[in-house]
Amino acid sequence: MTKRFLYLCLSLFLLLEISCLFSCSKAKKAEEPEIVLSPDEQRLVIALDSFRNIYYKAGYEEEINAIADNIQGNTADFIQDINNLIASDENGLLLLVDKRHYLANSFVPEDLLPLEKNNDYAISRTDLSLRVCVEEALRKMAIAAKADGISNLVVSSTYRSYDYQKTIYERNVRQMGKEAADRESAAPGTSQHQTGTAIDFGSITDEFAETKSGKWLEANAHKYGFSLSFPEGYEPVTGYRWECWHYRYIGQSAVFMQEKWFNNVQQYMMDFIDLYKNADITPKVN
Numbered sequence: 001m002t003k004r005f006l007y008l009c010l011s012l013f014l015l016l017e018i019s020c021l022f023s024c025s026k027a028k029k030a031e032e033p034e035i036v037l038s039p040d041e042q043r044l045v046i047a048l049d050s051f052r053n054i055y056y057k058a059g060y061e062e063e064i065n066a067i068a069d070n071i072q073g074n075t076a077d078f079i080q081d082i083n084n085l086i087a088s089d090e091n092g093l094l095l096l097v098d099k100r101h102y103l104a105n106s107f108v109p110e111d112l113l114p115l116e117k118n119n120d121y122a123i124s125r126t127d128l129s130l131r132v133c134v135e136e137a138l139r140k141m142a143i144a145a146k147a148d149g150i151s152n153l154v155v156s157s158t159y160r161s162y163d164y165q166k167t168i169y170e171r172n173v174r175q176m177g178k179e180a181a182d183r184e185s186a187a188p189g190t191s192q193h194q195t196g197t198a199i200d201f202g203s204i205t206d207e208f209a210e211t212k213s214g215k216w217l218e219a220n221a222h223k224y225g226f227s228l229s230f231p232e233g234y235e236p237v238t239g240y241r242w243e244c245w246h247y248r249y250i251g252q253s254a255v256f257m258q259e260k261w262f263n264n265v266q267q268y269m270m271d272f273i274d275l276y277k278n279a280d281i282t283p284k285v286n
Contacts, residue, residue, distance in 0.1 A: 039281055046279035048072060049106070051272050052225040055100075056237045067262060078261060082276060085257050091133050092249050095195055099239045102189040105162040109196035112159055120146065131159075131196040134249040138199065141224035150216045156198035156245075160193040163233045183241045192229060197249045201227075207246035217247065225251045227258060227266045238267045241266040 039043065048087035051139035052068050058221035071078045097103055113135050115128040115190070129139065142153045160168070166188035201217060202208040210217070221228070227250050232242040248266065250258075262268040 029059075040083065041075065042100065042281040043073065043276050044071070044079060044083065046281065047272060047275040050275045050279075053133040054271060055153075059236060063160055063263060064268075067268065071246065071261060075140065081257055081261070082273065085253050086277065088253060088271065090249075091131070091251070093133075093197060093254065094270065094273055096270045097190060097192050097195060098270075099187070099190050101274070103162070103194050107194060109159070112196055112248075115155065115158065121152045124154055128155060128158045129196070131249075133251075134197050134199075137225050137249055141221065141226065142222070145213070145216055148216060153213050153216075154202050156202060156204050157193065157196070158190060159196040162188050162194060165189075165191045165194060182184065182233065182239075186240075192246075192248050195248075198229065199249070200243075201245045201246050204245050205276055206242075206244060214244055218244070221247055222255045222259070225249050225255055227255055229266055231265065234265060234267065237265065257270070 006187045048068050048071065052065060054064065059063055110130050112129045113132050113133045115123050115130060115135065115194045117123060117126075120139050138155070145153050165186060168180065169185050169187050172185040175181075176184070177211075186192075186278070193200075202211060202213055208214040216226070217226075226247040228238045228245040229243070229248045230247050232244075235241050254269070258264055258266055264274065
């Protein structure tokens with residue numbers, strides 16, 4: 001009888017202990033505030049996850065993860081920077097165009113300006129044109145280059161229509177084969193030149209890097225909003241081999257963003273902005 005009584009008491013004690021632990025746990029959970037992310041924070045979480053797993057990550061995981069970790073560790077600053085950049089992009093300079101993001105064959109910038117012979121920069125042909133804001137930045141940059149002793153800043157290729165790019169690409173495929181051509185030339189609809197914001201300078205060859213103009217652009221183009229699109233060592237990322245002559249105008253704010261957050265790699269920044277802008281934060285319905 002005594003044993004049975006003791007067992008009963010012990011069982012009741014254990015039940016009370018468990019009940020207390022459960023109640024305390026529930027109370028503690030109730031006291032803890034639920035973490036609610038803002039829409040921008042939700043977009044950032046989705047964009048970071050997608051960026052860490054981006055299709056060209058093989059071989060670049062360490063750099064990509066370092067970029068993502070830095071953004072994640074400075075969330076408030078980054079969100080402010082990216083939102084300000086997107087809001088200020090009145091000229092649509094942040095348009096992502098690459099081998100996976102196409103422009104329609106009908107896409108033509110509305111504000112194309114034919115380039116004319118002038119005293120600030122040289123043009124290699126008479127059929128070149130750029131968007132107005134790009135030409136203005138080019139002129140400022142050329143004047144600065146001239147002040148530094150660069151008197152031969154030559155603009156060799158600018159806006160290309162979809163059909164013109166198709167002609168160039170198909171010619172390169174015939175002459176080089178598709179695999180080699182795809183390293184050098186964009187298929188129609190995938191060229192930055194169709195945006196009216198890209199410029200090929202000088203000889204359009206590797207040798208341009210060693211010229212005075214090439215060296216000056218490498219050191220100074222970013223000050224005027226121009227970014228080297230296809231840097232050396234990033235062919236798996238950009239889809240193209242190094243092109244020391246190909247600069248895209250993205251504006252000074254975007255260049256600053258590229259340098260501050262994305263290791264000065266244009267493709268990283270453009271991809272991330274696209275992932276952030278298009279992140280789906282609508283609640284999932286079960």
